[in-house]
Amino acid sequence: MSEIVLETRGITRDYHIGGGLFGAGRTINALKGIDLTLEKGKTLAIVGESGCGKSTLARIITMIDAPTSGELLIDGAKVDITKKRLDSEMRRKVQIVFQNPYGSLNPRQKIGDVLMEPLIINENVPEAERRERAMAMLTKVGLQPEHFNRYPHMFSGGQRQRIAIARALMLNPRLLVLDEPVSALDLSVQAQVLNLLADLQDEFGLTFVFISHDLSVVRYIADEVMVMYFGEAVEYGTRDEVFQNPQHDYTKTLFAATPRADVESIRKRLAAKAA
Amino acid sequence: MATTNTKDPNAAVGLEGGTVIAVTRRARLAEFWYYFSQNRGAVIGLYIFAAIVVIAVLAPLIAPHSPSVQNRGAFLLPPAWETAGSWSFILGTDAVGRDLLSRLIYGARFSLFIGVVVVSVAVSVGIIVGLVAGYFRGAIDTVIMRMMDIILAFPSLLLALVLVAILGPGLVNAMIAIALVQQPHYVRLTRAAVMGEKGREYVTAARVAGASNLRLMFKTILPNCTAPLIVQAALSFSTAILDAAALGFLGMGAQPPTPEWGTMLAEAREFILRAWWVVTFPGLAILITVLAINLMGDGLRDALDPKLKRS
Numbered sequence: 128m129s130e131i132v133l134e135t136r137g138i139t140r141d142y143h144i145g146g147g148l149f150g151a152g153r154t155i156n157a158l159k160g161i162d163l164t165l166e167k168g169k170t171l172a173i174v175g176e177s178g179c180g181k182s183t184l185a186r187i188i189t190m191i192d193a194p195t196s197g198e199l200l201i202d203g204a205k206v207d208i209t210k211k212r213l214d215s216e217m218r219r220k221v222q223i224v225f226q227n228p229y230g231s232l233n234p235r236q237k238i239g240d241v242l243m244e245p246l247i248i249n250e251n252v253p254e255a256e257r258r259e260r261a262m263a264m265l266t267k268v269g270l271q272p273e274h275f276n277r278y279p280h281m282f283s284g285g286q287r288q289r290i291a292i293a294r295a296l297m298l299n300p301r302l303l304v305l306d307e308p309v310s311a312l313d314l315s316v317q318a319q320v321l322n323l324l325a326d327l328q329d330e331f332g333l334t335f336v337f338i339s340h341d342l343s344v345v346r347y348i349a350d351e352v353m354v355m356y357f358g359e360a361v362e363y364g365t366r367d368e369v370f371q372n373p374q375h376d377y378t379k380t381l382f383a384a385t386p387r388a389d390v391e392s393i394r395k396r397l398a399a400k401a402a
Numbered sequence: 403m404a405t406t407n408t409k410d411p412n413a414a415v416g417l418e419g420g421t422v423i424a425v426t427r428r429a430r431l432a433e434f435w436y437y438f439s440q441n442r443g444a445v446i447g448l449y450i451f452a453a454i455v456v457i458a459v460l461a462p463l464i465a466p467h468s469p470s471v472q473n474r475g476a477f478l479l480p481p482a483w484e485t486a487g488s489w490s491f492i493l494g495t496d497a498v499g500r501d502l503l504s505r506l507i508y509g510a511r512f513s514l515f516i517g518v519v520v521v522s523v524a525v526s527v528g529i530i531v532g533l534v535a536g537y538f539r540g541a542i543d544t545v546i547m548r549m550m551d552i553i554l555a556f557p558s559l560l561l562a563l564v565l566v567a568i569l570g571p572g573l574v575n576a577m578i579a580i581a582l583v584q585q586p587h588y589v590r591l592t593r594a595a596v597m598g599e600k601g602r603e604y605v606t607a608a609r610v611a612g613a614s615n616l617r618l619m620f621k622t623i624l625p626n627c628t629a630p631l632i633v634q635a636a637l638s639f640s641t642a643i644l645d646a647a648a649l650g651f652l653g654m655g656a657q658p659p660t661p662e663w664g665t666m667l668a669e670a671r672e673f674i675l676r677a678w679w680v681v682t683f684p685g686l687a688i689l690i691t692v693l694a695i696n697l698m699g700d701g702l703r704d705a706l707d708p709k710l711k712r713s
Contacts, residue, residue: 189610190610191606191609191610213612215612218610218611218612219612221610222610222611223606223607223610225603225606225607227603230602230603230604231603231604231607232604232607233604233608233622233626234604234626235625235626244608244611244613245611245612248611248612248613248614248617249611249612291607294607294611298611
């Protein structure tokens with residue numbers, strides 16, 4: 128039996144752009160009713176162009192922003208951050224990894240402090256145990272114990288992203304929101320980080336919401352795919368359904384626009400050029 | 403694995419890196435000193451400033467004369483190396499026969515005291531108000547910033563004068579007035595820095611980890627805003643001394659016979675053509691102190707900002 132970790136019902140989010148001295152304010156519907164359910168241990172990939180509402184959805188799922196309307200259920204419990212402050216039990220269930228590894232680590236915090244901070248805030252564990260757990264997580268994401276006392280600027284982009292992942296995992300979350308976690312990294316490092324994520328998912332039984340605009344990455348990591356277009360989910364299904372039989376025009380265009388680099392397609396392209 | 407860093411950490415980082423887990427306060431201090439000492443100007447500034455502090459503390463032991471005793475028959479005596487000079491008054495005497503060197507030595511106490519009090523009052527109030535404005539934005543921000551704009555709209559010395567006129571003349575009231583006049587600069591600097599940092603992802607990440615508003619404000623955001631504040635504090639240390647001198651000159655600050663450098667400068671103004679030493683030495687004292695503090699502030703910023711550290 129599978130348990131539902133994340134469920135959203137008709138989530139909308141409006142942004143009001145204040146009217147100036149002249150002209151009235153406008154309202155932008157960033158999300159127009161998103162429904163989704165996600166089982167434990169699965170990966171949902173959210174794909175779409177810039178400005179389609181992917182990151183807005185990520186912020187709502189992570190309980191940073193409140194939706195304008197609709198319901199967000201985490202582990203079957205309804206969450207409404209406008210009504211009451213989140214307790215740490217709820218807060219720790221969802222964690223996030225950001226796109227930009229250069230902005231997501233506090234430049235004045237040593238790596239050890241970065242990893243121990245969530246524990247200081249949420250758990251009452253002695254200093255020695257905190258240190259031990261942070262150290263264990265550091266080695267788990269493929270870094271060395273001697274990195275513990277270094278500052279973020281001493282690391283490469285891929286290493287920083289590993290640190291960000293380690294920080295997100297310190298609280299043993301149920302759900303990890305990955306907001307384009309590899310798009311700022313170069314290709315070989317992307318593969319390493321993706322493999323790390325897959326390993327961690329198996330080990331901790333994590334559920335992923337993976338936001339991306341890179342279809343090859345999505346094909347590699349996703350179980351389910353949601354394609355978003357101007358705040359709407361135009362396509363939602365399992366990976367194979369979506370990739371093999373796209374229904375919506377936008378999805379078809381999106382897949383057609385993916386560059387292909389296998390030998391077969393290059394031959395075909397050259398032949399088309401020669402003709 | 404490609405991501406394991408094979409670069410050797412440099413000596414200072416190695417001090418507390420490696421397998422040594424316990425980061426002691428001493429190791430942190432050693433690291434700070436390592437980066438600070440890379441900047442030669444800052445070290446020189448620190449030595450000069452330390453010397454001034456020592457002089458100020460030990461003033462009664464060092465000073466050859468009392469700062470307020472008037473030596474009849476020794477009015478406007480030139481420094482010892484001039485033809486009419488005397489070695490018992492090394493830097494000469496002022497118009498009423500007080501030993502200039504002793505007054506300068508005692509004056510170091512007042513000038514440092516003014517600088518420290520004014521800067522710490524202005525910094526602490528300014529940082530808190532600026533943090534609140536920049537972090538919460540909205541109506542609070544508008545109210546605070548308009549108030550700061552009003553303070554900034556007055557010529558600073560005039561406003562300080564008005565405040566002293568209300569509070570009554572004296573060194574303490576002058577310091578309060580100067581602190582109030584300087585504090586909008588800190589509010590603005592802090593607010594701008596906080597607004598810049600607040601949108602960064604590491605702040606959001608800390609929020610997601612459950613950090614409270616207070617923790618976000620003081621532990622996450624504030625340490626990343628200190629560099630401009632330190633430089634501003636160092637610079638306004640000198641402004642504070644100068645403003646206090648100006649108030650003293652107008653009869654609103656340190657009252658004679660207090661041997662405050664600025665007041666000495668003001669008292670000596672009418673003798674500038676006849677006796678160069680009565681204006682030169684207090685002026686030099688202010689110049690050297692301010693320069694040393696500014697150099698030190700620069701080095702402090704470099705050492706406190708990890709982004710400038712070489713890894």
